[in-house]
Amino acid sequence: MTDQTPKPVAVVTGAAGDIGMAIAAQLSATHIIAAVDIDMIALEGAVESLENHGADIAAIQCDLTKADDLARLAKEAARLGQVNTIINNAGAAAALTLHQMTAETLSRDLALNLEAALNCFKAFEQPLISSGAGNVVNIASVNGLSVFGHPAYSAAKAGLIHATRSIAVEYGKYGIRSNAIAPGTVKTQAWKIRQAANPDVFDEALSWYPFKSLPEPNDIASAVSFLISPAARCITGVCLPVDSGLTAGSPALARTFTQSPDFDGF
Numbered sequence: 651m652t653d654q655t656p657k658p659v660a661v662v663t664g665a666a667g668d669i670g671m672a673i674a675a676q677l678s679a680t681h682i683i684a685a686v687d688i689d690m691i692a693l694e695g696a697v698e699s700l701e702n703h704g705a706d707i708a709a710i711q712c713d714l715t716k717a718d719d720l721a722r723l724a725k726e727a728a729r730l731g732q733v734n735t736i737i738n739n740a741g742a743a744a745a746l747t748l749h750q751m752t753a754e755t756l757s758r759d760l761a762l763n764l765e766a767a768l769n770c771f772k773a774f775e776q777p778l779i780s781s782g783a784g785n786v787v788n789i790a791s792v793n794g795l796s797v798f799g800h801p802a803y804s805a806a807k808a809g810l811i812h813a814t815r816s817i818a819v820e821y822g823k824y825g826i827r828s829n830a831i832a833p834g835t836v837k838t839q840a841w842k843i844r845q846a847a848n849p850d851v852f853d854e855a856l857s858w859y860p861f862k863s864l865p866e867p868n869d870i871a872s873a874v875s876f877l878i879s880p881a882a883r884c885i886t887g888v889c890l891p892v893d894s895g896l897t898a899g900s901p902a903l904a905r906t907f908t909q910s911p912d913f914d915g916f
């Protein structure tokens with residue numbers, strides 16, 4: 651890209667959250683950022699701080715579960731330039747267990763964590779195609795790969811991983827790549843209530859991870875940066891765990907199965 655070539659636009663949803671903000675910050679090196687969130691006050695704060703670090707970034711308020719909002723988002727983002735990248739990062743979990751789940755929380759979890767991402771992709775289908783080299787990255791979760799609670803959110807994330815492959819298979823002919831990332835436990839605002847209930851929640855979580863450091867927002871952002879880069883030119887349809895080994899296996903169980911002290915120390 652020469653200095654004269656305008657930067658393409660990357661749409662980052664949930665950009666007021668910690669992971670979304672880290673993604674927006676890293677992608678601003680190569681893209682104009684359309685920073686999207688339902689929470690405009692938090693979004694404006696995030697955008698101001700990224701602008702102060704030199705990002706070319708616009709705040710766009712949008713409830714991603716609303717069709718009208720998505721249509722407006724597509725128009726506003728198009729005004730910034732050629733959209734070639736969509737990062738579906740907005741997400742949240744409503745019910746903790748199946749016992750607690752209701753028809754209403756099920757709909758809410760599916761609407762935000764699965765339907766909104768697919769609808770957002772559809773809203774930007776034409777610019778992604780016309781860019782000739784589009785990228786979609788869906789922020790899924792380890793919950794989409796194994797059972798860790800939050801069942802409806804997890805089912806939605808599993809669906810999102812499948813949808814990622816569907817986009818890769820059907821839109822590869824347009825030069826569009828589609829990949830997912832499955833973060834492990836990342837210390838963000840989303841953990842506020844659980845951390846208040848148990849201040850040791852992150853230390854307890856860490857004890858289950860083979861690699862002794864939890865992923866941080868920037869680790870997720872680095873994976874996004876890689877997946878949309880030319881270095882990942884032939885990578886599409888994958889789900890990349892950024893989970894410090896959580897889904898690779900369990901040292902404690904390996905200790906039990908082998909009775910080998912080589913698995914001690916966790």
Ligand SMILES: NC(=O)c1ccc[n+]([C@@H]2O[C@H](COP(=O)([O-])OP(=O)(O)OC[C@H]3O[C@@H](n4cnc5c(N)ncnc54)[C@H](O)[C@@H]3O)[C@@H](O)[C@H]2O)c1
Nearest residue numbers: 664666667668669688713714739740741791835836838840
């Ligand atoms: N934090 C973790 O441990 C973790 C682990 C695995 C996956 N993830 C995933 O990473 C992504 C980001 O998570 P986070 O921890 O940064 O969460 P966060 O709560 O800090 O940020 C999520 C953002 O999404 C926004 N949002 C919620 N509903 C929206 C809607 N309807 N329309 C537009 N924006 C909306 C929120 O306002 C918030 O700013 C989510 O998809 C989450 O499921 C997080």
